[in-house]
Amino acid sequence: MDFFIQLLTDPIGFYNSHELLVAQMGINAILAISIFVTFYSGQLTLANAGFMAIGAYTTVLLSLYPRWPLPLDMLLGSLLAGGAGVLVGLPVLRLRGVFLAIATIGFVEALLLGVILNVPITGEGQGLKNPTADPLGGIVPILVSIPVLTYLVWRLTRTRLGQAWAAIREDELAASSNGINVPLYKMIAFVIGAILAGYAGALETHINFFVDPTEYGISRTIQILTFAVVGGTSNVLGPIVGAVFLTALPEILRFVRDYRDVINGVILILVIIFRPQGIVGRGGLALIRPRWLHRRGRVRGSPASAL
Amino acid sequence: MGVLLRLSDVIRHFGGVHAVDGVSLEIEEGAIFGLIGPNGAGKTTLVNLVTGYLRTQSGSVRLGTPAGEVELARRPPHAVAGLGVARTFQTLRLYRNLTAVENVLVGMHPRRPDDTLAQLLPLPPLRRGEQERLEEARGLLRRVGLESERDGPRPAWTLSYGDQRRLEVARALALRPRLLILDEPAAGMNPAEKDRVRELIQQLNAEGLTVLLIDHDMRLVMGVCRQIAVLNFGRKIADGSPVKVSSDPAVIEAYLGKEAEKTAAHVPGSEEIDVQAPARAPAAAEPAAPLLEVKELEVAYGAIQAVRSVSFGVAKGEIVALIGANGAGKSTILNTLSGLLRPRAGTARFDRLDLTTASPDRIVRGGLVQVPEGREILARLTVRENLELGAWVRRDGQVVEREIAELMERFPILGQRRNLPAGQLSGGEQQILAIARGLLARPRLLLLDEPSLGLAPQMVDAVFEVIERIHKEGVTVLLVEQNALRALELADRAYVVETGRILLSGTGSALRRNPEVRKAYLGG
Numbered sequence: 001m002d003f004f005i006q007l008l009t010d011p012i013g014f015y016n017s018h019e020l021l022v023a024q025m026g027i028n029a030i031l032a033i034s035i036f037v038t039f040y041s042g043q044l045t046l047a048n049a050g051f052m053a054i055g056a057y058t059t060v061l062l063s064l065y066p067r068w069p070l071p072l073d074m075l076l077g078s079l080l081a082g083g084a085g086v087l088v089g090l091p092v093l094r095l096r097g098v099f100l101a102i103a104t105i106g107f108v109e110a111l112l113l114g115v116i117l118n119v120p121i122t123g124e125g126q127g128l129k130n131p132t133a134d135p136l137g138g139i140v141p142i143l144v145s146i147p148v149l150t151y152l153v154w155r156l157t158r159t160r161l162g163q164a165w166a167a168i169r170e171d172e173l174a175a176s177s178n179g180i181n182v183p184l185y186k187m188i189a190f191v192i193g194a195i196l197a198g199y200a201g202a203l204e205t206h207i208n209f210f211v212d213p214t215e216y217g218i219s220r221t222i223q224i225l226t227f228a229v230v231g232g233t234s235n236v237l238g239p240i241v242g243a244v245f246l247t248a249l250p251e252i253l254r255f256v257r258d259y260r261d262v263i264n265g266v267i268l269i270l271v272i273i274f275r276p277q278g279i280v281g282r283g284g285l286a287l288i289r290p291r292w293l294h295r296r297g298r299v300r301g302s303p304a305s306a307l
Numbered sequence: 308m309g310v311l312l313r314l315s316d317v318i319r320h321f322g323g324v325h326a327v328d329g330v331s332l333e334i335e336e337g338a339i340f341g342l343i344g345p346n347g348a349g350k351t352t353l354v355n356l357v358t359g360y361l362r363t364q365s366g367s368v369r370l371g372t373p374a375g376e377v378e379l380a381r382r383p384p385h386a387v388a389g390l391g392v393a394r395t396f397q398t399l400r401l402y403r404n405l406t407a408v409e410n411v412l413v414g415m416h417p418r419r420p421d422d423t424l425a426q427l428l429p430l431p432p433l434r435r436g437e438q439e440r441l442e443e444a445r446g447l448l449r450r451v452g453l454e455s456e457r458d459g460p461r462p463a464w465t466l467s468y469g470d471q472r473r474l475e476v477a478r479a480l481a482l483r484p485r486l487l488i489l490d491e492p493a494a495g496m497n498p499a500e501k502d503r504v505r506e507l508i509q510q511l512n513a514e515g516l517t518v519l520l521i522d523h524d525m526r527l528v529m530g531v532c533r534q535i536a537v538l539n540f541g542r543k544i545a546d547g548s549p550v551k552v553s554s555d556p557a558v559i560e561a562y563l564g565k566e567a568e569k570t571a572a573h574v575p576g577s578e579e580i581d582v583q584a585p586a587r588a589p590a591a592a593e594p595a596a597p598l599l600e601v602k603e604l605e606v607a608y609g610a611i612q613a614v615r616s617v618s619f620g621v622a623k624g625e626i627v628a629l630i631g632a633n634g635a636g637k638s639t640i641l642n643t644l645s646g647l648l649r650p651r652a653g654t655a656r657f658d659r660l661d662l663t664t665a666s667p668d669r670i671v672r673g674g675l676v677q678v679p680e681g682r683e684i685l686a687r688l689t690v691r692e693n694l695e696l697g698a699w700v701r702r703d704g705q706v707v708e709r710e711i712a713e714l715m716e717r718f719p720i721l722g723q724r725r726n727l728p729a730g731q732l733s734g735g736e737q738q739i740l741a742i743a744r745g746l747l748a749r750p751r752l753l754l755l756d757e758p759s760l761g762l763a764p765q766m767v768d769a770v771f772e773v774i775e776r777i778h779k780e781g782v783t784v785l786l787v788e789q790n791a792l793r794a795l796e797l798a799d800r801a802y803v804v805e806t807g808r809i810l811l812s813g814t815g816s817a818l819r820r821n822p823e824v825r826k827a828y829l830g831g
Contacts, residue, residue: 152427159426160419167413170402177358177396179388179417179482 018251019139023207025247026142027200032227032239033149034196039233040157041189042169044097046221047088047104048197050111051081053216055198056205057122060130070132074141074202081198085191093186108221116213128211138206145203146240149196153236165189226264230271232278241280309371311336311486311517312357317366317380319356326352328541329366334486334519334534336371339512341532341549342521345765348538350521351397354490358394359384370486389417393484395475397491397521403464407453407474410463411444414481447477452503465608469500476507487511488519493527494760496789500632505531523764529553598623598783599644599675599752604653606636606643613639615807616653621752626774626784628798628815630791630824636807637787638680641754644785645677646670657752672700674751680760680787682741686730690721690740693729697744707747714743718773735766739773752783759790771797795819 006014015022031048038045058077062068068076092103117125156162164185167175176182205211223246231242249267250260271278312334319327327349334340342350355361357368359382368379370390379387393414402410419440426433445455451473453459458466463474472492479487489508493501501524508531512518522528528535529549536546537558545555552558597620606614614636621627629637642648644655646667655662660673685693694714698707715722720736721743729740738758745753755774759767767790775797778784788794795801798815803824811823818824 155427156423159423160416160421161423163409163413164416166405166409167402167416170404171400173360173384174396174400174402175413176360176384177388177394177400178414178478179385180413181383181385 021251023139023142025244026146027204028227028243028247029146029240030149030196030200031224032243033153033236034193034200035224035228036233036236036239037153038189038193039228040169041165041186043186043189044101045104045190046101046225047107048224049216049220050108051085051194051197052201053111053116054081054084055201056211059202060128060205060211061121063132077202078195078199082191082195085194089187089190093183093190105218105221108218112213112217125213127213130205130209130211133206133209135207142203150236150240226268229268230279232280234277235280238278238280309336311371313369315367317356317368318364319352319361320364325541327356330543332536332543332546334517336517337515338534339508339518339520339532341528341535342519342538343528343535344538349541350538351490354394354488354521358392359387388482391485393479393482394488395479395490395492399471399475401463401471401475404462406460406462407448407466408444408459410474410478411447411481412440414478415440418483447480451477451507469496486517486519490521493522493524501527597621599657601655602653604643604655605651606639606648607651613807617809619802619809621783621785623783625799626778626786626797628786628788628794628801629804630788630794630801631804635804637804638756641677641756641787645675645754671748674749676745676748676750677754678741678745678756680756682737684729684737684740687728689726690729691725693740693744694747697747700748710747718743735762735769738762738770742773746777750782752785755784755786757787757789759788792819
């Protein structure tokens with residue numbers, strides 16, 4: 001309760017005492033945007049943690065050894081994650097649904113076990129110290145990035161590209177009959193998702209003095225998935241709300257902190273049962289969305305062939 | 308005029324099935340070209356070969372473009388679309404959760420400049436383009452007979468079946484195609500709606516669009532096409548003008564069956580049906596002690612009231628038909644009886660079972676079995692496995708074994724294909740499988756939802772014969788049909804449903820002569 005009281009009555013004090021939490025919320029929000037992009041094009045990919053690791057390690061290694069300026073390192077880290085997205089996407093994007101999910105989890109595991117825990121340059125599982133980290137300064141690019149990325153992705157869903165994604169999500173076969181190059185557009189979504197995840201990884205290294213390989217495993221990937229499931233995927237705001245909510249939850253429920261994963265699981269199950277469309281979505285926060293943000297509700301319902 | 312599409316010796320086999328076996332044809336620019344043939348003749352396979360969904364094994368598919376002829380074979384579907392070949396699908400493939408307007412907007416994809424990056428900052432000139440596209444999309448909706456104001460913002464799945472079909476045509480037109488391929492655009496439509504489809508095709512053609520039309524409805528195809536090709540078992544057996552084709556003995560036998568003269572009268576939508584019903588004791592009155600009794604049933608999908616205060620009954624041993632146009636609410640009534648939908652008000656009793664509260668599996672156990680619209684067979688399981696699942700609720704395994712064997716004998720189509728995946732059967736064969744599967748649940752009342760939907764006339768005959776036979780064996784049947792005249796021929800009693808209400812009822816033969824029926828059914 002103190003959490004909310006402070007948030008409402010003393011935002012500046014709240015910010016000062018919860019800086020790390022705010023930064024973490026921001027990073028998770030960017031990861032949520034990353035998974036939203038692939039969801040929007042109808043792909044259930046769980047590779048985000050892997051791309052995040054690529055972004056994080058690349059950034060730290062570039063700032064440790066060639067000592068290039070940090071923005072350049074972060075840029076290269078994100079782009080390398082995108083490049084990895086192309087390589088991973090070429091074989092796995094032929095798969096659909098749960099098979100795609102499994103293949104992308106396979107990528108995350110392979111990257112972790114095969115590269116990060118094995119190669120000397122990544123510290124062989126010991127992690128990497130990052131003396132250049134700047135927890136206070138690092139929060140600024142995060143807070144700036146979120147509105148920019150949210151806006152861009154929101155606009156993207158309404159462009160020709162976004163329309164093609166929606167069509168692919170609804171019916172791939174019909175989409176190709178409308179002249180949409182389905183493999184290409186799926187790849188674009190996958191790579192944008194990879195770049196965003198890599199960027200989130202790069203930002204994270206900037207606020208931590210230590211890059212911890214255990215952060216980039218399957219549990220991280222599942223956590224990112226829960227942002228989307230809890231928040232809802234009809235709108236880019238959904239996963240972001242989910243990310244902020246789920247990141248703040250352990251703070252709010254400080255007294256049951258040891259049971260964090262249990263609580264997360266229970267919330268996930270409750271959401272799936274009672275609000276399959278997520279927090280943001282039909283009948284939820286969608287109701288209080290201002291009119292100018294209004295877009296079509298993704299109504300689900302019974303087949304209407306009988307009508 | 309030149310040749311727009313030229314197929315030479317196209318071959319596609321699936322395992323041992325010669326789906327398309329050396330077909331050659333030429334479609335003139337500006338023509339309406341008809342492609343007909345019985346179910347399983349390879350029509351849709353041919354369309355899939357032209358549009359890139361399937362690869363040809365040999366032969367060539369060449370499209371005439373302003374820059375000369377282009378080979379289509381081995382191009383992916385989106386590239387074929389990009390060359391100006393638009394298509395609709397036999398089974399509707401709309402973007403169900405997108406609105407009607409959005410569906411059409413997606414159709415403009417290949418001819419619209421890629422302004423994705425520019426659109427990230429919505430500047431006024433771009434908005435103008437957006438506005439123009441929106442106007443064009445609304446225009447296309449009106450073009451195919453939808454009301455852009457009312458239907459445009461609705462999610463596609465909330466439109467009625469006929470409107471969804473029209474929307475698919477609008478989406479295909481959004482490409483501004485040079486060749487429009489319509490795969491059974493009038494499937495499941497009533498004659499009045501079919502007339503509108505025909506008018507639309509003729510209008511589009513008058514504006515210079517080349518159309519390749521695939522349909523079962525001879526009246527539609529013969530009416531609009533100047534050139535027709537007939538496929539049977541993957542081969543072209545005839546082509547030429549409608550007159551020439553329709554008098555070709557090979558065509559008559561392949562398409563209409565051996566008893567062509569009798570069958571010709573049953574072509575869906577043919578004007579006069581004049582087969583005398585066998586004399587039966589008229590049972591026009593509502594049965595005194597019905598097996599199924601429905602009173603003041605009301606069903607709604609959200610805000611849309613689909614069924615309004617419907618009451619009827621079915622007595623043991625009867626065949627009762629519910630007839631009416633698309634969207635009248637017939638399937639909704641059946642889905643409510645089988646427990647898939649819950650009514651808003653009213654009662655429905657089957658024997659002592661309250662259908663408004665019992666679970667679907669309880670209802671099946673009670674002996675009320677539905678054969679759903681579109682057959683809903685399990686395509687990846689074999690014919691035999693499909694049948695075994697039909698007996699899921701039963702505990703007498705030995706008897707079931709015997710009954711399956713009997714069914715396979717009675718329906719040799721199923722017996723011969725017992726180990727094939729059911730998805731490989733043709734539409735009519737699947738329908739018979741679905742009915743047989745229903746019978747294995749030992750129904751006391753069998754609900755049949757549109758058993759003739761999308762079938763060639765020959766197959767329609769076969770399916771109706773099956774229905775008649777199982778009825779004679781003592782199964783009570785409640786039949787929902789588009790093909791009203793055909794259903795009335797079979798039914799003891801019938802109810803005419805229109806916009807969710809029961810408009811008329813009476814014996815099958817009385818209703819068949821009733822001009823009101825014609826009016827309700829033909830919509831004019």
